[in-house]
Amino acid sequence: MAQKLSVLLAGPGHEVVNYQMMPAFLSDNRLAVAGQAMNWDVLKSQLPVYKPEVLVVQAGVAPGPDELINLVSGMQAWNGVTLVLLPPGATGARGAFENMPGVVAGVHSTEGLNFGELPALAYSAGETARARLMKVSAAPVMAAAPAGVGYMPPGLQPVLTGTKRIAVLSHAGGAGVSTVAEGLAYELAVRLSIRTLLFSLGMPAAAASHLRLRYIPSMTEFFERPGRASIQSAIQRLEGLDVIVAPDNSLEYLRMGQVVDTAAPNSIYAGLTAAEDGSYAAMIMDLPGAETPWMLHPLYFANQLLIVARPTMADLFATRHTLSALNILGSKLPRESIYLVLNQVSEASAFTPRQFLEELASALDWSPPIAAVIEHDPNILAAQNQRVPAVTRSEKLTRGVRQIISNLFPGMENTLSQTQENNNGSKSVFRMPKFRLG
Ligand SMILES: Nc1ncnc2c1ncn2[C@@H]1O[C@H](COP(=O)(O)OP(=O)(O)OP(=O)(O)O)[C@@H](O)[C@H]1O
Ligand SMILES: [Mg+2]
Missing domain, CATH: 3.40.50.2300 (Response regulator)
Structure with a gap:
């Protein structure tokens, strides 16, 4: 109990x-x-x-x-x-x-x-x-990128306690970033009563179609009149979940994406900072796959990163790219704050989770652990077509999202088991050494 x-x-x-x-x-x-x-x-x-x-x-x-x-x-x-x-x-x-x-x-x-x-x-x-x-990560911050290579402005450091700022990312396209980000946000906010703010930052913002939200208000409110009041006015509410979407107007999206300097008052980074009013336990950012400030500023702001990948060769390459790009792009996230989410997994998948980690680790010198394996489930697309939150229609997605929560919010197990019957309490992180083949 x-x-x-x-x-x-x-x-x-x-x-x-x-x-x-x-x-x-x-x-x-x-x-x-x-x-x-x-x-x-x-x-x-x-x-x-x-x-x-x-x-x-x-x-x-x-x-x-x-x-x-x-x-x-x-x-x-x-x-x-x-x-x-x-x-x-x-x-x-x-x-x-x-x-x-x-x-x-x-x-x-x-x-x-x-x-x-x-x-x-x-x-x-x-x-x-x-x-x-619950601590975001007790781990020491990874050595900063060599001077000249780092892109993340000096003075910015990932925050290690308090609000979890979770960036969800893939360089592949279609891996399920938006599905996972929205599922996580809905589960936390609506089913677990944890104050959560979702940023839907793709072009166009997926939350509008998936969660029956509007494109207005959007981050544009902040861009035009930077400040706490304007970011507050950009919030849309879905049951207990707060959501802010990127503008759907291409010109506005482009303009905001041109403010590269995180210190500029109307930067995307400044917008994320202004939204953090101390009342949220989680800020979840659904990022686009292109390396513009729409991806980079949230990445600098984040203190946790979820990389979503399907168990395919293309996504293996995309994940490898993400992991090596992080340093070049100047992210200072410690390795301990990075997780993989294997999505759309089925019997027919080209790689098992273990093989996927093996392949990654042999290409780089490490691999992040897997926070969750989410099976392929046609109910997810069906829910999105009906514009209802996919976790309300897919047990497989719910199970996966809860694995993520138990890994990112250690200590939430009590609450999770209270609301989930088939929780056997087992740890779901797969760390590399356990899976050495041969
Ligand atoms: N576990 C799953 N099982 C079946 N279909 C899934 C699953 N996860 C996501 N999908 C489907 O995959 C498609 C892409 O999902 P989503 O839009 O979340 O990906 P994305 O990575 O955000 O894509 P984009 O690159 O367009 O931003 C959607 O049609 C979604 O319904
Ligand atoms: Mg998306």
Whole structure:
């Protein structure tokens, strides 16, 4: 059984805490109410004692917003997050709370609030915080490319903790990059309640057709008026998933792709940075296969890379190219942050996963491990033709995506096994030495 999320409920008085908040929480078995605080003194003294993963607090319990902000900022010490409920008189403080995205996972006005939805919001906030805590990679950063060869601007370093910035890439075309990126994003956000932002950066953006989204708004909003507000306004929502698409207008796409300097205020890199507001556990980037800033900036921004390949000769060559190009293009991703996803695998495949790794390792001096093997499944294309998320129609894709999640988010096993029956808990990374032939 997965470990329940611990929640502390706080508000001004018995009425608010016991009648408004409590009932919905009691009926959600993913959450455990660790305690209640019905006045400020109790909240102040009990918060550091309980160390709840999520605090749900009606702001009226505090003498003022500053005191509450002060108190909840201390929750960073144990990676706790808080949901703030603002009573009618206190809505002016919304901005101040929203400015602390690391600790404040949401601000809601009590007026018109459906208290029955609070547990789901608390669960999502807590799971997102848990996922963010897991280290991206403990590995040391690979030696930088030799001077003159490196393309990644000096000063940029992959970030190793916090939000996972996952680039999904293939140089082959049609390998399943968009399918995997979208499946991963949907599974995390919608089925596992982990705050996730998907960037669909192909030309045209695959998410529009696959997930029934629009081409407007798009990254163009940011390009024209760089800033946090414009990148926020570019977000489209699909159930619990946030998505930003590349512009569908070729001229706009070309213009954005001409801003090579990552430090330029309207670069793609700047757009990715502006979108990272501290509230996401995962940012997933579906990259195009051409080596333009549409591929390169997300690659510099990423701290994890998934290379998607079919078990074919052409994709073996494409993967080899990707791996040797990374260094030349200036990516400083450590090897430990790079994984393969073998997709569209079937009985008839030219290579087994093991042979594919063998071939790669004999061409280079290493091979990334395989994070997942995804079988060929006609249901995937059928779902995409109907414009519904493919993971809702393909168990094979769901299984593969969950293998990826268990590798990229170590510690999520509990949550995964809770929502997946046939999880046998086995590690799914295939590392080279285990597969030496002969
Ligand atoms: N596991 C799978 N089984 C069967 N079909 C698949 C599988 N994965 C992807 N496909 C199909 O392969 C095609 C290409 O997939 P997708 O668009 O995700 O690839 P891509 O790498 O993003 O391609 P592009 O180079 O055009 O960006 C689609 O028709 C998709 O339905
Ligand atoms: Mg694609």
